Amino acid sequence: xxxxxxxxxxxxxxxxxxxxxxxxxxxxxxxxxxxxxxxxxxxxxxxxxxxxxxxxxxxxxxxxxxxxxxxxxxxxxxxxxxxxxxxxxxxxxxxxxxxxxxxxxxxxxxxxxxxxxxxxxxxxxxxxxxxxxxxxxxxxxxxxxxxxxxxxxxxxxxxxxxxxxxxxxxxxxxxxxxxxxxxxxxxxxxxxxxxxxxxxxxxxxxxxxxxxxxxxxxxxxxxxxxxxxxxxxxxxxxxxxxxxxxxxxxxxxxxxxxxxxxxxxxxxxxxxxxxxxxxxxxxxxxxxxxxxxxxxxxxxxxxxxxxxxxxxxxxxxxxxxxxxxxxxxxxxxxxxxxxxxxxxxxxxxxxxxxxxxxxxxxxxxxxxxxxxxxxxxxxxxxxxxxxxxxxxxxxxxxxxxxxxxxxxxxxxxxxxxxxxxxxxxxxxxxxxxx
Numbered sequence: 194x195x196x197x198x199x200x201x202x203x204x205x206x207x208x209x210x211x212x213x214x215x216x217x218x219x220x221x222x223x224x225x226x227x228x229x230x231x232x233x234x235x236x237x238x239x240x241x242x243x244x245x246x247x248x249x250x251x252x253x254x255x256x257x258x259x260x261x262x263x264x265x266x267x268x269x270x271x272x273x274x275x276x277x278x279x280x281x282x283x284x285x286x287x288x289x290x291x292x293x294x295x296x297x298x299x300x301x302x303x304x305x306x307x308x309x310x311x312x313x314x315x316x317x318x319x320x321x322x323x324x325x326x327x328x329x330x331x332x333x334x335x336x337x338x339x340x341x342x343x344x345x346x347x348x349x350x351x352x353x354x355x356x357x358x359x360x361x362x363x364x365x366x367x368x369x370x371x372x373x374x375x376x377x378x379x380x381x382x383x384x385x386x387x388x389x390x391x392x393x394x395x396x397x398x399x400x401x402x403x404x405x406x407x408x409x410x411x412x413x414x415x416x417x418x419x420x421x422x423x424x425x426x427x428x429x430x431x432x433x434x435x436x437x438x439x440x441x442x443x444x445x446x447x448x449x450x451x452x453x454x455x456x457x458x459x460x461x462x463x464x465x466x467x468x469x470x471x472x473x474x475x476x477x478x479x480x481x482x483x484x485x486x487x488x489x490x491x492x493x494x495x496x497x498x499x500x501x502x503x504x505x506x507x508x509x510x511x512x513x514x515x516x517x518x519x520x521x522x523x524x525x526x527x528x529x530x531x532x533x534x535x536x537x538x539x540x541x542x543x544x545x546x547x548x549x550x551x552x553x554x555x556x557x558x559x560x561x562x563x564x565x566x567x568x569x570x571x572x573x574x575x576x577x578x579x580x581x582x583x584x585x586x587x588x589x590x591x592x593x594x595x596x597x598x599x600x601x602x603x604x605x606x607x608x609x610x611x612x613x614x615x616x617x618x619x620x621x622x623x624x625x626x627x
Contacts, residue, residue: 194422195241195286196373196402197465198553200496200543201503202239204230205473206247207254208524209506212266215252216299222268226528227276231283233530237509238543241286243375243404245473247273253520254290255377256297256343260361270368277369288402289365291374293358294381295337295344298329303345307331318354320346338378349383359393366397375467379405379415379424387420404467416464426466426500428452433470433495434478437487437584442567445494446559449569453499453557462556468500470508473524477507477514485511486620489538490582493622496542497571497580499557509536545603545624551578552624561591566617568593578603579625583617591615600625 206212210223224247234242246254249262263273277287296303302315310316310333311323325334328342338344347354365371374394376382382405394401405415407424415421429452432445452461470478470491479488488511496502507514510531514523546552555571555578562568565585571578579600583589592614600609603624609615611627 194400194402196404196423196501198547199241199286199501200237200239200547201241201243201288201467201501202234202237203243203245203469203472203503203505205245205254205506205524206267207245207264208473208521209527210267211526212264214521216250216258216264216266218265220265220268222272224263224267224272224276228279230530231279231285233532234280234285235283236532236540237504237536238540238547239504240284240547241288241372242280243288243503244290246290246292246377251297251299251343255292255295256299257292258297258299259301260358261364274369277371281370286372287369288373288375288404289369289371290377291362292377293347293349293386294378295346298343298345300345306333317351318348320348338381349386355386355389359390362390362394363397366401372398372400373402373404376403376405376421379421380407380410382415384415384420387415391420412461412464412466416466423465423467423501426452426468429466429498429500430469430471430475433491434481437491438481438483440584441564442582442584443562443564445498446562446567446569449498449557450559455556455558459556466500467503468495468498469503469505470495472503472505473520474516475523476516477505477512477523479508479511480513480515486586487584488535490584490620490622492535492539492542493624494567494580494582496539496546497552497578497582497622497624498569499555499571502543502546504539506530509539511535541604542622549576549578549603549624549626550574551576551626552580560595561593565589566591568615577627579615579623579627581615581617581621581623581625583619583621586619588619589617591617595625595627597627600627602626 249259249264306313320336322334336346403421404423405421408427412424432448436442436445551571551573554573558570560568567582595611
């Protein structure tokens with residue numbers, strides 16, 4: 194499928210476009226700001242954009258009021274259709290956030306229940322007990338997502354709810370021609386719903402992709418032929434920054450071997466998980482890294498390891514943001530995209546990744562692993578690429594049998610000697626096609 198060879202770019206529209214924190218009801222076409230970002234996204238080498246929630250909501254987007262209308266703080270459906278058209282014309286696919294586990298208290302069906310109580314035809318759309326009460330004193334209890342009562346859990350065992358959601362997805366395809374969904378808190382979703390969604394989505398578009406948010410556990414529980422195509426690789430997200438901060442590349446090396454190594458017991462061989470250095474929920478990588486010189490080799494590792502790499506807006510030029518300062522610090526307004534040496538580096542990594550069958554489809558065989566150096570092999574369809582990472586501030590000579598006298602550096606086009614091993618510059622990443 195197309196996503197297996199892609200580079201994703203994540204945008205949190207309510208943040209990037211500078212929308213008010215609470216829905217003020219004022220219609221402003223802020224989403225059109227993204228038209229100016231299309232050339233930047235293309236230049237960066239991304240060919241798919243994942244939009245965090247952008248439909249009508251109470252506040253942050255994950256508290257949906259209406260799945261059929263763009264949030265008024267961002268504009269109209271016609272405005273977003275213009276953005277989608279511009280992205281598609283640039284060869285960039287579109288993935289939306291599917292927030293189906295819960296809705297906001299302002300969701301039209303929940304408001305009907307608040308008004309009519311047990312006489313509401315929508316009372317079974319939610320997990321409600323009329324013998325209790327909610328923290329908002331509604332006169333009835335309802336299940337909120339993980340105790341957050343501003344997020345009202347949908348009853349995905351109700352066929353009417355499922356039919357409604359699938360109808361909204363069909364509308365998104367008809368109106369915006371979307372290419373897939375990232376499913377919020379997929380680990381909470383009813384598995385029968387996911388099976389129905391997979392069958393439905395395949396009928397909409399043969400290569401409509403479903404990517405689930407999963408934090409831990411066995412990703413194959415939901416990523417399989419009958420449910421999701423992919424999931425977020427949080428295990429390797431943590432391993433990336435932690436390995437560099439602790440100067441212990443064994444940590445990420447162990448995760449990659451466990452997930453994608455050549456051994457028969459490898460967990461996720463053949464899967465294309467969504468890989469990232471940061472996103473809208475976690476501290477920016479430029480903030481969490483103790484040594485900023487590690488940004489280049491870290492991104493080199495991200496684009497070189499198995500999976501589909503995803504860049505969060507702003508991080509391609511080293512934007513800072515600390516989770517301890519609140520979600521707003523992670524989702525700032527940005528008037529125009531910026532570019533610097535890090536941006537150029539990530540663009541080179543993205544180009545090499547997309548153009549290499551080995552980097553898109555190969556497994557992961559460890560060649561050299563020390564606390565500060567990591568060389569692993571990716572191989573597919575007759576192509577073999579060595580990914581060489583040096584986290585140290587000093588050069589390093591790695592001695593190993595590469596099976597060839599020289600290689601092409603996919604990032605520079607230069608020929609590199611492999612006689613007796615490899616010379617690794619400080620804070621470096623190399624992709625060597627042998």
